[in-house]
Amino acid sequence: MATRGFVVYVLTSFAVAVLSTLFIADWQRSRTSSALLKHSDASESKVWPELELNWRIVLATVIGFSGSAFGTVGGVGGGGIFVPMLTLIVGFDAKSAAALSKCMIMGAAASSVYYNLRVPHPIREVPILDYDLALLFQPMLMLGITIGVALSVVFPYWLITILIIVLFLGTSSRSFFKGIEMWKEETILKKEMAKQREASVNSHSHSHGELPIDTVYEPLIHREEKTSKQIFCFNLRWKRLLMLVVVWVSFLLIQVIKNDVVTCSTWYWVLFILQFPVAAGVFGVECIKLYGESKKRRTAGNTESVCEADLEWTPVQLLFCALCGILGGTVGGLLGSGGGFILGPLLLEIGVIPQVASATATFVMMFSSSLSVVEFYLLDRFPIPYALYLLLVSVLAGFWGQFFVRKLVTFLGRASIIVFILSAVISISAIVMGVVGLGQSIQMIHRHEFMGFYPFVAANSYIMGFKGKEIFDGIYK
Numbered sequence: 001m002a003t004r005g006f007v008v009y010v011l012t013s014f015a016v017a018v019l020s021t022l023f024i025a026d027w028q029r030s031r032t033s034s035a036l037l038k039h040s041d042a043s044e045s046k047v048w049p050e051l052e053l054n055w056r057i058v059l060a061t062v063i064g065f066s067g068s069a070f071g072t073v074g075g076v077g078g079g080g081i082f083v084p085m086l087t088l089i090v091g092f093d094a095k096s097a098a099a100l101s102k103c104m105i106m107g108a109a110a111s112s113v114y115y116n117l118r119v120p121h122p123i124r125e126v127p128i129l130d131y132d133l134a135l136l137f138q139p140m141l142m143l144g145i146t147i148g149v150a151l152s153v154v155f156p157y158w159l160i161t162i163l164i165i166v167l168f169l170g171t172s173s174r175s176f177f178k179g180i181e182m183w184k185e186e187t188i189l190k191k192e193m194a195k196q197r198e199a200s201v202n203s204h205s206h207s208h209g210e211l212p213i214d215t216v217y218e219p220l221i222h223r224e225e226k227t228s229k230q231i232f233c234f235n236l237r238w239k240r241l242l243m244l245v246v247v248w249v250s251f252l253l254i255q256v257i258k259n260d261v262v263t264c265s266t267w268y269w270v271l272f273i274l275q276f277p278v279a280a281g282v283f284g285v286e287c288i289k290l291y292g293e294s295k296k297r298r299t300a301g302n303t304e305s306v307c308e309a310d311l312e313w314t315p316v317q318l319l320f321c322a323l324c325g326i327l328g329g330t331v332g333g334l335l336g337s338g339g340g341f342i343l344g345p346l347l348l349e350i351g352v353i354p355q356v357a358s359a360t361a362t363f364v365m366m367f368s369s370s371l372s373v374v375e376f377y378l379l380d381r382f383p384i385p386y387a388l389y390l391l392l393v394s395v396l397a398g399f400w401g402q403f404f405v406r407k408l409v410t411f412l413g414r415a416s417i418i419v420f421i422l423s424a425v426i427s428i429s430a431i432v433m434g435v436v437g438l439g440q441s442i443q444m445i446h447r448h449e450f451m452g453f454y455p456f457v458a459a460n461s462y463i464m465g466f467k468g469k470e471i472f473d474g475i476y477k
Contacts, residue, residue, distance in 0.1 A: 047093040051385045060090050061393055067425075068108035068394040069401025074422030075344035075361030077105040077369070080168070080429025084436045096383075099376040100390055102369050107391040108398030109366035115402040116359040117235045118228045122415070123353070130352065130360045131240035135286040136318075137325045137343060138244060138364050139279035142251050144329020145368070146275055151330070157444065161437030167331060168430030171345045172423045178348055179419035186414050243282060248367045250278045255375055283325075287318045321350075340365045341429070344422055354418035355409070 051057070063085050071078025079101045086097035113129075121128045226234070258271040294313035328342030340361055347357035376382055409415055 046096060047091060048096060048383045048386070049091045051383070051389060056089055056091070060085055063089070064104060064390060064393050065397040068104060068397035069404075070421050071105075071340075071425050072108045072112040072362050072398045073358060073401050073405045073418060074425045075347070075358040075365075076340040076422060076425050076429075077109065077365050078425060078429075079105055080164075080341070080433050081425070084432045088436070096381060099373075099381040100387060102372040102376060103382065103387045104390050104394040105365060106369040106373050107394035108401075109362050109369055111395040111398035112362045112402050113359075113366050115399050116362070117232050119359075119406065120226065120231050120234075122355050127235040127237060128356055128359050129235060129237075129363050130356055131237050131244075132286065132290060133347065133352070133360055134364050135240060135243060135282060136290070136321055137328075138367060139247055139282040140322050140325025141329040141343065141364065142247070142368060142371075143275055143279040144326040144331075146251075146255075146272070146329075147326070148330035150272075157437065158441040161434060161441055163331075164437060165430055165434040168341065168426050168433070171341060172426035172430060175345045175348065175419055175423040175426065178345075179416045179423060182354070182416035182419060183414065186416060190413065243285075244367060247278070247282050248371055251275065252371050252374060254278070255371070256378065259375070259379070283322060287313075291315070291318060341426055345426075348419060348422075354415040354422075355406075358418050358422075 049056075064082065067078035067081040067085070071081070082101040082104050083094070083097045086092045086100055087094055090097075092100065116128055119128055254271050254275055258268060261267045261271065290313040298312070324342075324346055328346060331342055343364060344357060344361045347361060348354065352360070405418065405421065409417055
């Protein structure tokens with residue numbers, strides 16, 4: 001019920017925004033063409049500061065390192081922190097900041113995936129990356145992002161800002177309460193384990209007349225020690241990885257070709273619709289696998305889950321996951337926040353433990369963010385020196401963030417720390433993006449700029465087609 005309530009909350013927020021387009025008056029439509037042209041001309045200007053040592057680059061490095069470290073641990077990327085940092089502190093224009101943000105997310109995600117591949121699953125003899133969930137959500141997530149990005153050029157700036165605040169505060173608060181629940185469960189478990197150890201020590205003391213201080217207790221289930229290389233090879237599943245790469249290449253080719261086609265033309269819509277069978281095909285193959293294995297286990301009386309999610313894979317549950325993937329991607333594409341802000345909390349809601357949820361969400365983000373970086377590079381949307389520098393910072397941050405937090409989780413025995421980090425990153429992103437968005441909206445009001453909904457064809461033609469084939473803001477974050 002909690003999972004459905006979470007999805008209903010996200011769906012309601014998005015639906016209210018979409019339906020509002022049907023009830024807002026069209027009295028500003030006569031001003032739309034000139035407003036679009038003015039907006040498009042403004043969007044063409046690039047502001048690329050020089051890469052030099054000063055207080056701005058130092059502060060951006062500290063914020064970028066912290067955002068990448070904690071963002072990848074929580075499995076949300078940190079794009080809600082990077083874009084305001086690059087615009088307000090470093091001085092980039094909004095579109096260049098969004099492109100550089102993808103470079104940082106890609107670097108942090110890639111280094112985190114490399115680290116996670118060298119880490120064993122905390123409680124089971126399975127890979128820490130859940131390839132089943134990655135293949136289930138990745139196609140739908142990428143499809144949803146393309147839909148959300150298409151809507152992002154229609155929705156006004158003030159509405160997107162409101163959606164950011166409502167959605168991020170909702171997901172962060174839900175994750176926070178989830179963390180509190182896990183913390184309480186961990187506390188109870190720790191007390192029970194302490195009582196068992198005390199009872200065992202007392203029993204041994206009474207039978208032998210002494211307190212065995214140096215006694216080493218063997219675990220109930222023996223776990224064979226593996227080297228880092230063995231763990232790395234065990235965590236890799238080449239066939240599953242190849243399927244994810246095929247999806248990545250397919251969406252990349254479609255997006256690259258679509259960028260060279262006249263917006264809203266026949267071929268544009270053909271290519272847009274072509275994404276649906278690509279995503280549905282991979283999703284359908286994974287659904288058949290999960291449903292077949294789950295049914296076979298239920299028939300045999302085996303209650304163990306097929307994957308990390310605590311769900312019985314029935315057709316209803318699979319459709320539910322498809323809706324969540326498309327919804328998460330659509331909201332991420334619309335808000336420019338990325339699917340990680342939805343996927344991370346969602347994986348926790350369906351019963352995935354924090355370590356696996358973080359690793360799997362970061363794994364999915366590596367594919368989506370790298371796709372965006374390739375597209376932005378082809379369109380010369382970011383300066384190479386800055387991209388390489390920020391990429392290096394995020395790579396180091398992603399690796400060491402995972403290292404220190406995993407060590408802390410192991411030392412304290414509390415995986416709920418990852419959930420609290422997730423909630424904190426989303427909350428900070430909500431506050432920062434909300435303040436920046438409200439400030440920008442107020443400035444637009446003072447300048448008497450167009451504040452209504454842009455017609456889809458006109459908006460895409462001006463902003464996406466005839467003005468240098470600009471890529472969508474926030475795509476595949």
